[in-house]
Amino acid sequence: MRRLPRTLYGQLLLTLLTSVLLANVIGIALVLTDREQLTRTLRAEYVAQHLADMINLLDETPPANRGKLAGAMSSPLVQVVLGHPWLDSRKADWPEASMLCQLIRDDLNFPYRMQVLSFREDEPNAPEGLLTPFMEPGMHVFSPADKQFGVKAVPSDMEAGEQELKIQMATVQVTLRDGTVATFRIGQVVSPKETPWRVTAWLLLVALVVAAVSAWAVRRLTRPLALFSKAASGLAANLDQPALPETGTQEVVNATRAFNRMQKELQRFLQTRSQMLAGVSHDLRLPITRIRLRLEQLQESPQRQAIERDLVEMDQLIGDTLAYLRLGQGNESRVLLNLDALLEGAIEDIEALGAQVRYASEPVKPLLARPQALRRCIANLLENARRYGGDGVIEVRLLERDGRVEVLVRDHGPGIADADLERVFEPYVRLEHSRAKHTGGSGLGLAIARAIAREHDGDILLFNHPQGGLCAELNFPAQRAA
Template sequence: MRRLPRTLYGQLLLTLLTSVLLANVIGIALVLTDRERLTRTLRAEYVAQHLADMINLLDETPASNRAKLAGALSSPMVQVVLGHPWLDSRQTDWPEASKLCHLIRTDLNFPYQMQVLSFREDEPDAPEGLLAPFMEPGQHVFAPDKKFWVRALPSGLEEGEEELKIQMATVQVTLRDGEVATFRIGQVVSPEETPWRVTAWLLLVALVVAAVSAWAVRRLTRPLALFSTAASGLAANLDQPPLPETGTQEVINATRAFNRMQKELQRYLQTRSQMLAGVSHDLRLPITRIRLRLEQLQESPSRLAIERDLIEMDQLIGDTLAYLRLGQGNESCVLLNLDALLEGTIEDIEALGAQVNYTSSPVKPLLARPQSLRRCIGNLLENARRYGGDGVIEVRLGERNGRVEVMVRDHGPGIADADLERVFEPYVRLEDSRAKHTGGSGLGLAIARAIAREHDGEILLFNHPQGGLCAELNFPAQRPA
């Protein structure tokens, strides 16, 4: 099953070709079988009518002239013998005997006593001279399993050359005056040949059906292929041109629904952007007014607490707006030196007191969104600084199999396996404390994973065997052609 095509185009083409070829093979086999059966029937009827005419003619001929007539009627394929003793009919066990006898009796003028039998060369009861009356001296006759069939070498053919298959039988009739007429008949059967014409016909049918089916199936599935490509690129580029509404009615309906969905998404994002701009202005304006009023108050513990709350509110608003703006494609991809970007981000986290051990292997410049990627890596480093204790943060950069890998490891307590995926959900914090310096806003990892997926990548979390949590960022290394 693994070798079968997985695309709709391949499966439809394979189904059409298999069904058409199978139908042709079965139909041609039935035609050949019917043709062979008809050929045997016509031959048997011809032989029976020929024998019946000879029997009627011999019976109507005076006994004194029958010998000359028998000689005249004899031919290489039919031998007529008069006066031969009546043969033992115990050997007539082949199925064609009764059929041939019935066909002969149909054309006889009188219900003569008659028998149809055949002898094999190795049978002791076979009368001499009746096995192969038309063979030349030095030739031989032999019979395979069926008694009705013998093989004979025609005159002038040497041993080992092509042989003829001859169908032979012996017919005896008692004429009305009591004389026995014996007929030894033989008929050359067409040799079994390889049906080259049938094979060529099947090959021609296969080629024509393959060409027509490939064109038809490709014409039917091409809109679906475009539909699949457009659906895959919709997340990366929502402003891509609408799909052409072509193809069958079902495909046209699906394309219209897809284009309508794209327009609705564009309208929704535009509305959300306008709402975000309003929320950002409406929230930050009162915070700014509160800060100005705090400047008029004297230094006190209450004032410091209010300032901390305002800072936390401002960061929470900033993180929320940043998370909601993801996926709008506001930042373009540029050719980026990832090693330099990592060094700059590490310097920022070291300024906050973290210790970082950075190792990297050469990575060629690639296409990426620098600000988004810097924020993604910065969030991973900030989590390692915040929850990794006083240990050194290990950062490693490398490229393998066309994918860039950034590994960030801390030496903290790690995370329970059941929570490794849950921490990526927005506003999920594993700490009970709501303090900013311990719990954060709960959006850092959600933003980091969303940025990674914008680059067709992923972020994975796992506990290191020697302790600590590892965060792996990997995404394909896209470079200009």
């Protein structure tokens, strides 16, 4: 099942070709079977007509002249013997025997006593001279008669590999009206079975024509769906992409129209949200600024310091929330970026806050990325390691393998419970009770970092190091062409 096509185009094409070819194979098999059955029926009718004419003629001929007439009737494939005793042997058990007997009776002028016999070469009571058919000189019996009143005969000088001849034989005895027993041994050369090349060629021609027409028709029907799938995949990366053309079947047109309507609604929603964010940013930061101005008029005291800390935390929370909500709406373009230099700059910033960082990198060629967004993503990972990793050294490693860039940030803190490794990416989720206390933060750092990673078609994974500490792995494809 794994080798079957998974695309709609491939499955439809495979279904059409399989059904048409199967129908052709079955139809051709039925035609060949009917043709063979018709040929056998016509052959039996010809033999029966020939025998009936000879029997009628012998019965009408005076007994004195029957010997000469029997000799004249004999030929390489017909042997006529008069006066042979009536044979008592098992009746013929091949399917054509009863049909042949009935066909002969239908053409006789009188209901003669008649029997159709079946003998084999090894039967002790086989009549001498009746089992070996009259064949042309140079032929000899190759095998005894089978149940289809036949023997195989080959020329004595035939080379190996040549087609042998098969002669169908029948032994018929009739008692004429004067009591004379006429014995007939009649046979026909059967055409050897050959491979039906014309039928095979016809089947191949039908297969090629059906394959070409089916491929064109299925491609024409599924092409709008392919464009629809491509547009849906690129919607997250570029919401302002051109609308899809509403062409194709009615079902595809309806789906395309609904998709275009959804894209417009999303654009309208994001525009409204952007306007709301601008208003919220202004309305929230303006009271904070007024409070700070009023604090400047107060004397230095513990209460003033506590209020200032609260204002800083509020400002940071507002900034992180707005930054999280603005993700995916930025106008920053991808540029060719030296990731190693960007990492060194982010490490210098975190070291200025007192963190100790050990950095190791492998050669990574410049790649396309959004520098400001990617720098914020890495800075959030480093800040997370600084806040919750204790006093240990932060280890940072950069490498590229299998076309993907990996940035690994490891701290030496207590780590995170396995059940919380995914939950910490949710907005406003903080685990200070399990890692460190009074560390601050808005609970949006990892959520923003993962959102930026996914904007670069990548992701961030968290796992506990076997030797202790938490590891954050940022990975995304290394794109170097526009």
